[in-house]
Amino acid sequence: SQQGEEDPQALSIQEGENATMNCSYKTSINNLQWYRQNSGRGLVHLILIRSNEREKHSGRLRVTLDTSKKSSSLLITASRAADTASYFCATESRAAGNKLTFGGGTRVLVKP
Amino acid sequence: DTGVSQDPRHKITKRGQNVTFRCDPISEHNRLYWYRQTLGQGPEFLTYFQNEAQLEKSRLLSDRFSAERPKGSFSTLEIQRTEQGDSAMYLCASSLGWQGDNEQFFGPGTRLTVL
Numbered sequence: 001s002q003q004g005e006e007d008p009q010a011l012s013i014q015e016g017e018n019a020t021m022n023c024s025y026k027t028s029i030n031n032l033q034w035y036r037q038n039s040g041r042g043l044v045h046l047i048l049i050r051s052n053e054r055e056k057h058s059g060r061l062r063v064t065l066d067t068s069k070k071s072s073s074l075l076i077t078a079s080r081a082a083d084t085a086s087y088f089c090a091t092e093s094r095a096a097g098n099k100l101t102f103g104g105g106t107r108v109l110v111k112p
Numbered sequence: 113d114t115g116v117s118q119d120p121r122h123k124i125t126k127r128g129q130n131v132t133f134r135c136d137p138i139s140e141h142n143r144l145y146w147y148r149q150t151l152g153q154g155p156e157f158l159t160y161f162q163n164e165a166q167l168e169k170s171r172l173l174s175d176r177f178s179a180e181r182p183k184g185s186f187s188t189l190e191i192q193r194t195e196q197g198d199s200a201m202y203l204c205a206s207s208l209g210w211q212g213d214n215e216q217f218f219g220p221g222t223r224l225t226v227l
Binding site: 030031033035040041042043044045048088090092097098099100101102103104105 | 116143145147152153154155156157160167168201203205209214215216217218219220221223
């Protein structure tokens with residue numbers, strides 16, 4: 001079963017615009033991670049945010065975590081055509097062992 | 113070492129045949145994971161190893177699936193008597209797996225098509 005649920009399922013924006021996607025999960029977590037996947041390829045790790053952190057930045061990426069609402073958001077600023085991909089959130093929790101539990105992903109299309 | 117590698121990248125087989133996939137993790141990583149991903153879905157956990165010990169298996173891993181990591185380095189995932197429902201991308205990941213956060217690095221995946 002998948003713990004995280006991303007919203008929206010799909011997003012289409014113009015190059016230069018910001019893209020925001022959300023992830024909700026069900027159980028308490030150790031950390032939450034965001035991954036990117038280009039069509040038919042493996043996953044690339046983007047950013048990890050710990051349960052005691054509220055916000056984290058990495059380049060054009062900004063991730064927030066609200067453990068009271070069991071939700072996270074990923075913001076991509078000044079999007080580029082190369083950002084076109086599927087984005088997945090994944091949670092790691094003690095209750096679930098050491099595996100990652102992924103959501104269904106948000107498919108982002110950045111139009112040039 | 114440039115990352116996690118998987119072989120083959122693509123496999124087409126007929127229903128009922130056996131297939132075996134290989135994963136080579138990042139060399140200093142102790143943990144190795146297998147996931148399965150179907151089209152339009154997120155990856156689902158199958159199993160993981162700490163060194164050579166298989167510590168957890170998902171209920172998704174039927175008795176037709178077996179995974180090994182004999183020397184704590186590379187791992188193999190075998191599917192016996194393949195079924196069309198086994199068609200998916202099989203992803204391998206590795207992590208340091210000691211203390212702290214468990215950032216997992218993924219390989220490119222093996223795409224299996226069962227005809």
